[in-house]
Amino acid sequence: MAAKSFDVIVIGAGPGGYVAAIRAAQLGKSVAIVEREHLGGICLNWGCIPTKALLRSAEVFHLMHRAKEFGLKAENIGYDLDAVVKRSRKVAGQLSGGIGHLMKKNKITVVMGAATLPAKGKVSVKTDKGTEELSAPNIILATGARARELPGLEADGDLVWTYKHALQPKRMPKKLLVIGSGAIGIEFASFFNTLGADVTVVEVMDRILPVEDEEISNFARKQFEKQGMKIIAKAMVKKLDRAAPKVTAHIERDGKTGTMEFDTVISAVGIVANTEGLGLEALGAKIDRSFVVTDQYCRTGVEGLYVIGDATNGPWLAHKASHEGVMVAELIAGGHPHAVDPSSIAGCTYCHPQVASVGLTEAKAKEAGYQVKVGRFPFIGNGKAIALGEPEGMIKTIFDAKTGELLGAHMVGAEVTELIQGYVVGRQLETTEEDLMNTVFPHPTLSEMMHESVLDAYGRALHF
Numbered sequence: 355m356a357a358k359s360f361d362v363i364v365i366g367a368g369p370g371g372y373v374a375a376i377r378a379a380q381l382g383k384s385v386a387i388v389e390r391e392h393l394g395g396i397c398l399n400w401g402c403i404p405t406k407a408l409l410r411s412a413e414v415f416h417l418m419h420r421a422k423e424f425g426l427k428a429e430n431i432g433y434d435l436d437a438v439v440k441r442s443r444k445v446a447g448q449l450s451g452g453i454g455h456l457m458k459k460n461k462i463t464v465v466m467g468a469a470t471l472p473a474k475g476k477v478s479v480k481t482d483k484g485t486e487e488l489s490a491p492n493i494i495l496a497t498g499a500r501a502r503e504l505p506g507l508e509a510d511g512d513l514v515w516t517y518k519h520a521l522q523p524k525r526m527p528k529k530l531l532v533i534g535s536g537a538i539g540i541e542f543a544s545f546f547n548t549l550g551a552d553v554t555v556v557e558v559m560d561r562i563l564p565v566e567d568e569e570i571s572n573f574a575r576k577q578f579e580k581q582g583m584k585i586i587a588k589a590m591v592k593k594l595d596r597a598a599p600k601v602t603a604h605i606e607r608d609g610k611t612g613t614m615e616f617d618t619v620i621s622a623v624g625i626v627a628n629t630e631g632l633g634l635e636a637l638g639a640k641i642d643r644s645f646v647v648t649d650q651y652c653r654t655g656v657e658g659l660y661v662i663g664d665a666t667n668g669p670w671l672a673h674k675a676s677h678e679g680v681m682v683a684e685l686i687a688g689g690h691p692h693a694v695d696p697s698s699i700a701g702c703t704y705c706h707p708q709v710a711s712v713g714l715t716e717a718k719a720k721e722a723g724y725q726v727k728v729g730r731f732p733f734i735g736n737g738k739a740i741a742l743g744e745p746e747g748m749i750k751t752i753f754d755a756k757t758g759e760l761l762g763a764h765m766v767g768a769e770v771t772e773l774i775q776g777y778v779v780g781r782q783l784e785t786t787e788e789d790l791m792n793t794v795f796p797h798p799t800l801s802e803m804m805h806e807s808v809l810d811a812y813g814r815a816l817h818f
């Protein structure tokens with residue numbers, strides 16, 4: 355049977371793939387999208403969205419415990435873990451279903467099955483009913499990634515979990531070890547800690563959330579420790595001895611190995627791209643530690659083959675995947691889009707307190723040779739933060755002392771994952787310190803701290 359032909363075939367329907375498909379269809383292209391599991395990818399089904407639904411339950415639970423502080427009464431506070439998980443799965447299902455409607459609305463052909471690339475411009479899909487052959491001059495690979503598993507620390511779904519198990523826990527851990535303190539590890543640590551588990555985080559680097567500005571990650575650590583979390587940095591989990599219902603972790607620190615016992619372990623040690631077995635190497639694409647090597651326009655060097663999202667260079671975030679999807683669709687349609695600038699992509703961690711940042715940390719700015727001006731503003735100096743009962747947090751801004759360019763912004767505290775976008779827009783518009791100082795921020799809002807932090811960098815803070 356002849357292959358069905360399209361202008362564009364997208365492989366993988368996560369936030370990279372489905373957004374690329376929509377944009378290509380908007381630009382008048384005939385588009386097919388191939389997905390082997392769920393529309394919406396990891397993000398909607400097993401990542402961004404269901405974790406935020408779980409964390410929202412934890413946040414409400416935390417606030418219920420603080421009811422008295424707000425003049426309210428809440429007695430016999432408790433939770434039903436199954437109902438918390440059910441809500442999270444329902445939210446994920448609702449959004450995944452929504453992608454199906456978007457595909458229909460944009461007249462995109464959806465093919466459910468696992469794709470391979472047998473030759474240039476060809477896609478072979480193993481579906482329930484057999485193999486379907488498709489062809490297109492442009493193929494966008496957006497196959498995403500999965501949890502990385504280290505030898506000896508592999509998940510078994512019972513005592514040792516990946517994020518997928520942790521998103522639908524069968525039981526509430528009593529004594530939980532989280533290996534890795536990146537965004538995923540810290541979000542689960544925060545969720546289970548808030549619900550009452552005794553949580554220990556082990557991080558191989560010298561501090562948690564190691565990509566964040568050092569001051570912010572130290573601030574976050576103090577807050578987590580106040581909440582009862584234990585953090586062991588500069589340490590490595592070497593081995594797990596599993597003997598249900600216990601796991602003994604062998605943890606090496608300062609050249610010495612000790613043991614600690616847990617009932618559950620979450621391994622959050624990074625991701626591996628879904629790029630094997632597709633036929634990429636035979637086509638001439640280069641792969642570096644599972645990630646496909648691309649240029650700044652997501653081109654692979656193989657004519658008509660683009661790779662976006664978690665299957666290629668970081669940062670491995672949903673909004674980066676989507677933005678690359680739009681960029682590649684426009685490139686295919688003959689446009690001249692700007693390349694995605696990783697230094698203007700915000701990173702957010704939805705733990706309690708939240709952490710968010712964009713651009714260079716203070717250390718990285720200095721390393722790059724900038725003379726910097728640094729501003730800081732604490733939540734305790736902000737009326738809205740006090741009214742909300744959220745006085746713990748800070749906003750730090752870093753400017754190039756010579757030009758006034760906003761090099762980086764770093765935040766920890768309530769709702770900072772919503773605030774950070776203000777600085778992202780500022781960077782996109784190439785604003786200087788002066789523009790930001792002359793901007794009027796509404797009162798009373800947490801965003802006033804963004805203004806004050808900028809003012810502080812130039813010795814002009816008003817409320818501290």
Ligand SMILES: Cc1cc2nc3c(=O)[nH]c(=O)nc-3n(C[C@H](O)[C@H](O)[C@H](O)COP(=O)(O)OP(=O)(O)OC[C@H]3O[C@@H](n4cnc5c(N)ncnc54)[C@H](O)[C@@H]3O)c2cc1C
Nearest residue numbers: 366368370390395396397401402469498663664670671672
């Ligand atoms: C627990 C967790 C929390 C996260 N939280 C956030 C967050 O808050 N914010 C954020 O920005 N990012 C977050 N992320 C990261 C985010 O999920 C990813 O960056 C994003 O999903 C990447 O999008 P993608 O389109 O590249 O790939 P994916 O979302 O992984 O989608 C890839 C799709 O391709 C399909 N596929 C793979 N191989 C094939 C094949 N051969 N044939 C057909 N289909 C195939 C897969 O089934 C999948 O549906 C989180 C991740 C995890 C695990």
